[in-house]
Amino acid sequence: MSLQLPVQTVSRLCLIYRVLLGMDRETVLSSSKLGKLVNIPAHTIRKDLSVAGKLKSSNAGYKAGELLDFINGLFKFDAPLRVCVAGIGLLGSSFIKNPVQEGGQFIIVAGFDTNINKIEVMKSDVPLYPAYEMADRIRELKIDLGIIAVPAQAAEITMQRMKEGGIKGILNFSPAILGDKDIAVRNVHFAEELRFLTAMIPDLEKGD
Amino acid sequence: MSLQLPVQTVSRLCLIYRVLLGMDRETVLSSSKLGKLVNIPAHTIRKDLSVAGKLKSSNAGYKAGELLDFINGLFKFDAPLRVCVAGIGLLGSSFIKNPVQEGGQFIIVAGFDTNINKIEVMKSDVPLYPAYEMADRIRELKIDLGIIAVPAQAAEITMQRMKEGGIKGILNFSPAILGDKDIAVRNVHFAEELRFLTAMIPDLEKGD
Numbered sequence: 001m002s003l004q005l006p007v008q009t010v011s012r013l014c015l016i017y018r019v020l021l022g023m024d025r026e027t028v029l030s031s032s033k034l035g036k037l038v039n040i041p042a043h044t045i046r047k048d049l050s051v052a053g054k055l056k057s058s059n060a061g062y063k064a065g066e067l068l069d070f071i072n073g074l075f076k077f078d079a080p081l082r083v084c085v086a087g088i089g090l091l092g093s094s095f096i097k098n099p100v101q102e103g104g105q106f107i108i109v110a111g112f113d114t115n116i117n118k119i120e121v122m123k124s125d126v127p128l129y130p131a132y133e134m135a136d137r138i139r140e141l142k143i144d145l146g147i148i149a150v151p152a153q154a155a156e157i158t159m160q161r162m163k164e165g166g167i168k169g170i171l172n173f174s175p176a177i178l179g180d181k182d183i184a185v186r187n188v189h190f191a192e193e194l195r196f197l198t199a200m201i202p203d204l205e206k207g208d
Numbered sequence: 209m210s211l212q213l214p215v216q217t218v219s220r221l222c223l224i225y226r227v228l229l230g231m232d233r234e235t236v237l238s239s240s241k242l243g244k245l246v247n248i249p250a251h252t253i254r255k256d257l258s259v260a261g262k263l264k265s266s267n268a269g270y271k272a273g274e275l276l277d278f279i280n281g282l283f284k285f286d287a288p289l290r291v292c293v294a295g296i297g298l299l300g301s302s303f304i305k306n307p308v309q310e311g312g313q314f315i316i317v318a319g320f321d322t323n324i325n326k327i328e329v330m331k332s333d334v335p336l337y338p339a340y341e342m343a344d345r346i347r348e349l350k351i352d353l354g355i356i357a358v359p360a361q362a363a364e365i366t367m368q369r370m371k372e373g374g375i376k377g378i379l380n381f382s383p384a385i386l387g388d389k390d391i392a393v394r395n396v397h398f399a400e401e402l403r404f405l406t407a408m409i410p411d412l413e414k415g416d
Contacts, residue, residue, distance in 0.1 A: 007408075014400050014407060015400065017403065018397065018400050018403075019385065038385065039387045077403055081402075081406060083402070089302065090298050090306070091298070091299065091302040093298050094298035105402075105406075106399060145406070147402075169406065169408070169409050171401050171405055177223075177245070183409075184408045184409045188396065188401060189226065190303070190379075191226070191313070192223065193379050193394055194289075195222050195225065195226075195283075195313065196394060197353065197377040197378075197379055197394045198283065198289060198313075198353070198377065199218045199282075200218065200394075201376045201377050201392045
């Protein structure tokens with residue numbers, strides 16, 4: 001990314017991109033129509049797009065295809081990236097068996113687990129390797145991104161192995177909070193998502 | 209929640225709460241030490257806490273236990289909530305078999321699936337029911353929150369069934385974007401998380 005956009009703007013542009021992916025390129029969208037589709041106020045969308053740079057728009061609104069190309073131009077979302085999954089429990093397996101290939105961008109090319117027996121027994125179209133081979137395999141297979149789906153106590157070493165292999169970004173689903181100055185790390189924590197949801201419910205009766 | 213706090217503040221307080229849960233109550237934390245633990249600038253933390261209300265603090269910092277109680281007082285995170293899971297594929301099963309019970313707040317009390325055979329065959333400590341019973345079971349079991357882990361095309365009807373049962377909040381993992389004026393909905397989309405991660409990597413080589 002050449003522009004230094006605010007994190008929240010990037011986050012909203014990602015959401016808009018997702019909605020546009022499923023649309024006909026010729027569809028014309030006003031910012032208020034687009035806003036309704038993504039649950040974001042129209043003025044925020046207009047502000048994000050103006051912060052992100054120039055975009056041709058008529059009074060009628062944005063053409064879906066042009067908006068898609070514009071966001072693509074910022075982030076190059078149509079370039080395929082190679083992804084690996086560390087930890088092939090139920091969650092990790094769900095990524096390996098139902099690959100997140102929306103838009104063809106993310107290609108799962110390897111899975112890792114410390115349990116050698118599991119690796120040998122599990123049926124998978126994606127090749128599976130022992131965890132200790134992680135750094136070497138990441139280099140060899142030119143893997144860009146890693147998904148961490150291991151228990152909390154194994155999260156840090158998994159991140160270090162990925163980093164040693166030269167990975168650029170990590171999506172962490174373990175309960176540990178990971179962070180690194182050299183690579184992009186995104187922590188997704190299920191209990192916290194539920195807790196956030198709870199905090200947003202105004203009239204939830206909690207025994208009072 | 210009685211206060212109308214900014215969404216980002218709520219989100220950060222949730223993260224701080226998670227870190228505090230794992231600490232000794234007597235630990236004293238400066239805002240910069242706390243900031244390092246959660247990857248948030250110290251001044252943002254101080255601002256969030258002042259927006260959220262008064263909090264006793266010494267010059268040395270905050271006591272972990274007092275900060276935990278303070279956030280609890282805002283959101284009542286220690287009150288147990290009853291949760292159901294719709295869709296027991298690999299992802300849904302991961303919630304049922306490894307319950308998100310951090311802090312004892314979330315209790316998974318039911319799973320639902322349209323595949324009756326799967327319900328009958330699957331071994332689970334959590335009772336499983338056919339999807340068409342969802343609204344009735346949610347009422348009967350007094351379920352507060354729902355996790356949606358069904359395919360995109362089944363997401364909307366699942367939300368409607370949950371709503372009919374009186375659910376207060378939904379955590380949606382299906383690729384569909386859900387929203388409702390009456391209930392709190394949080395969409396978590398894996399491809400989008402990866403895409404966001406990609407957008408945050410400054411020097412990712414993407415064939416240029």
